[in-house]
Amino acid sequence: MINDKKNWKKKISLFLTAQMISLFGSSLVQYAIIWYITLTTTSGFMLTISTVCGFLPQIAISLFAGVWIDQYDRKKMIMFSDGIIAMVTLLLAVSFFLGYREIWLLFIVLLIRSAGTGIQTPAVNALIPQIVPQENLMKVNGVNSSITSFIMFISPAVSGGILSVITIEATLLIDVITAFIGIFIMFTLNIPSFVKKKDEKQTTVQGVKEGFLYVKDNPFIKRLLLFLIAVMILISPAAFLTPLMVSRSFGPEIWRLTASEMTFSAGAAVGGLLISAWSGFRNRMHTTILACALYGGLMIGLGIAPLFLVYLGLNFLIGITMPIFNTPINVLLQEKVNSSMHGRIFSLVQISSSCALPIGMMIFGPLADIVQVESLLIVSGGCVLLVALISQRHVS
Template sequence: MHYDKNNNYNGWQRKIAFFLSAQTISLFGSSMVQFAIIWYITLHTSSGTMLTITTVCGFLPQIIISLFAGLWIDRYNRKTMIMLADGMIAITTFALAILFLAGYNDIWLLYPVLLIRSFGTGIQTPAVQAIIPQLVPKEQLMRVNGINSSISSLMMFLSPAAGAAVLAFATIEMALLIDVVTALIGIGIMSGITVSTLANKAVEGNSGVQKIKQGFAYLKEYAYIRRLLVFLFAVMLLISPAAFLTPLMVSRSFGSEVWRLSASEMTFSAGMLIGGLIIASWGGFRNRRLTMLLACVLYGLLMIALGAAPTFGLYLLFNLLIGITSPSFNSPLTVMLQEKVEPQMHGRVFSFMQMSNSFALMVGMLLFGPLGDAVRVESLLIAAGVLVVACAGIGWRFLIDRDE
């Protein structure tokens, strides 16, 4: 294990409470805007190709920036990196709101904003994952990651309803301005938390390219960490239809009313909330690989059920169950990396994880998005679900840790 043994974690409960509060408030505004943009594009185009472009704009910058973000996160203060990323997203969103209010509301204006917001997310997400082990003792990691998942899911549960209300009774500009306000509040709370900058000889001297190469060399040296990231890439690629094409499926098969899109997102987020609470209180099996892979099997089976659902009510039930399953897959994987990776390498490894996730989802949408215009989304969900189950079976033998 490479967990930081020199940190005494004095007052960690207060620090993590403030940190999670800041991230939750910021996430609420960001997720509401994300839903508003996706629904705006879906309702105005009803095109799988347009949703594919949206996905590329949302993830390609994360892939590009992740190569450098990990180095910055390992070299500079991680709290500062999170605040700067949040601030960049807020400024971009504010600029879009001003353009829309001035009457420049062409749908293509959304895409450069999605690109810039994605750059910020590519820095913020791995920084959050890297900073948690600095704030929380090892024995509390699963619990805190579960709580973080539940709080985030609660905000994701509330934000679709808030986004739908804004679109129904106000305008998309209002959603954009709310995101700016929540980001400023989150930054204000974060500024009151003390987080030390790690002394990191691994990023001192040499060029940026050499430091990035050190990260790849680290993955080459530790095969288990590399296998975890490869497995995650395969699963994320296959779940991309469930992640991005379900709004298209709902609008085509059940109706294009905003409340249906909202209900779809809210049931998934409610499931994530419940699943996060379960994993936080239960902690999973002692063998975290077993917890993760069983959740992967259930996810695949529920994707099949989602595609076969004959009514909107059953669709929502299976969507809820998929949400419950997700934290039992994500939390053990994140904790395994937080424990096994050296603290001074957390930034680069979690950036590689972010890059892998983003690339997998983008490739998945490049593949499944156009297919969604040629065949039924339900068929894509069933086929991808079968492959997710197969991945879990392969992973059982592929992900063998020498420490087990």
């Protein structure tokens, strides 16, 4: 254990490097697949199917993935999910090289890739506290958030540039190569398991039930999940409807939509570095609630922004608030939840977030055809501020 304490910085550096390489390849290919479907079919219906295929499996498998993450070696779970994603992507590339370019093949691959992500994401969050001392969790989670945001920032441009030079099948191979590198780095890491298997005969269903009972018996986790769901529903207009607002109010040019996405991702990368350097308030929830309040105020700002440049500036600031909101939540769960339950709780957090945003769109999406998006941003931003105020009273 002493050696582990001394070597944790080297281990987490290699671990984050492996995840960064793997995520970069996956992001490039994910954009490439979606753009290929868009350009090949020019069908909104097909694009909707691809979105569903890339979204629903994460929700469906996360419930069970949490149990597997708590029962088996988390490092091996990450390597396994990464390997499965790489294998199906390789099979798709081979199929395309041989001339079989059916769209339904892309949908199947998106389904499997999404399921793999549903395993990998909570496994990564559960594994970090096995490597990192508790007092350094905020810094490491902040760095991880910044890396993810930076990849999301550069992936669309890099993927577009690659697709303009090489074919889709050659682009698919990038994910295979980066996954292999990531798996190799993970294989070299010696990460002892801190998770004790309480019951070797426990079924997956029993494990899922145990996870829900854990939340039921833990008022703090329960309130935290409800808080997260409420905020995710209310911020959905900022997450999904701003491209519509930009198109309607500032102009339908592609560069405007691209600038909107890139400023948010750039802000999120800066926010990850900020929370890593600052580490937030001693009370983790105070940091999250502050970010929540700032997000609500900035949503109102988006709704009244008179110029596109002002909108971009506010969008950049919103991006900064996201890691400051999310990172303390991850750290709180890593600190307060039993190690044997990390997988299930992080899976429930992923399910909550993944379900809340579509619910928000079911509410605000149709309203966007009746009222201005700006009005929705102002109202929902005010509600986010209200949630922050109520939550602050409960943790004070």
